[in-house]
Amino acid sequence: MATQTPATPTSTSTPQGTPPLGSWSLQAVWPFSTLAQAQAWERAYRSSGHQPWHLDPDQTALAFTRDYLGFKEIDRVSKRTVSGRHARIGVAPTGPESGTAAVIHLVRFGAGPDAPWEVVGTDDTTFSLTKPAYGSLVRSPLVTGGRISGVDETIRVQVRQPSSATPLGTSPCCTPAGGNDQPWNVTVSFSGARDPVLTVVASTGGHVAEVERFTVTAVRTG
Template sequence: MWPFATLAQAQAWERAYRSSGAQPWHLDPEQTALSFTRGYLGFKEIDRVSSRKVSGRQARIGVAHTGPESGTAAVIHLVRYGSGPDAPWEVVGTDDTTFSLTTPRYGSLVRSPLTTGGRITGVDESIRVEVRQPSSEAPLGTSPCCTPAGGDDQPWKASVEFSGARDPVLTIVASTGGHVSDVERFTVTAVRTR
């Protein structure tokens, strides 16, 4: 999903790292998770690691915003991309508990307009959905703000139109917030355009 679109890109970074020490943060799952959240998704207020579990070639890193009422916004799932000792960390999704994005299915082929959905537990939630690609700073599309949701493990559904997809893999991100910060929880999935 991010930051490398292909194995060849990850291997090119490995060569650059070995020769010049370029972008060492790719070897740190915590920094990769925060870069994904703050840089790629644009959730600047989420600025700290709240949990860390690394087991072999997989990592699960919780991220949160700083504040007295801050809970974990998401647990980012990462894997080592490649086989060498310098294989970088790659974000592959989120581990979801009280907020999920199950439609469309992970890895499915999509086109616009896109129906999204999942399940949520919470009170007075406002869900916003964005479609992103690694080669663009701005979202390719954003759902009309915002889809109301709440209750205990209740379904939610939103539609989003997008355009300008060039990358073969897109990221769909659903977020909710507004009680103590703009983004309090989020969930992501990866889909294909071809």
């Protein structure tokens, strides 16, 4: 799924036939909603060094978790794998008993050597969000679900978009869940969607931190 690198390093254009995220199926979750926004940042960075953190997948993953999702207690990188234009960054709360909360998948948005990192989803293991399907068209109310392993889990679901500081919708707190690879389902209503891609995030916690694990998927409204 790697994006082809153009012959001219200063170009921000994507080679003909090559999608800006390296695959037509990948969705731009955060921080940029469109390729034009990512290219505007590239121009600002080249002229003035604006927001250099976009070139660091660790910083981008933590900013996504803390600033966009609002999980302030998740403030460290627990694992990282960077391969070409893809990165998988594990994030976790501080504390000896706190494990990885999620592994965030990022991709370079565009084809240039200074294309910024873009969150496209999470790699899930013991807590997954498989409904609605990634990249699918949705409307409110939204039925969400997946599978979870754990004891005395409490699941909350939110719908977010990059242009809004607050969630478009939040499920009532909280849906009990647990067991070994057991299904879970939560319905959430939302309104005010205007961005091309929305983020659905499910979280659970309450044992050693308010949010101990989370999972996200990307959906569209039109």
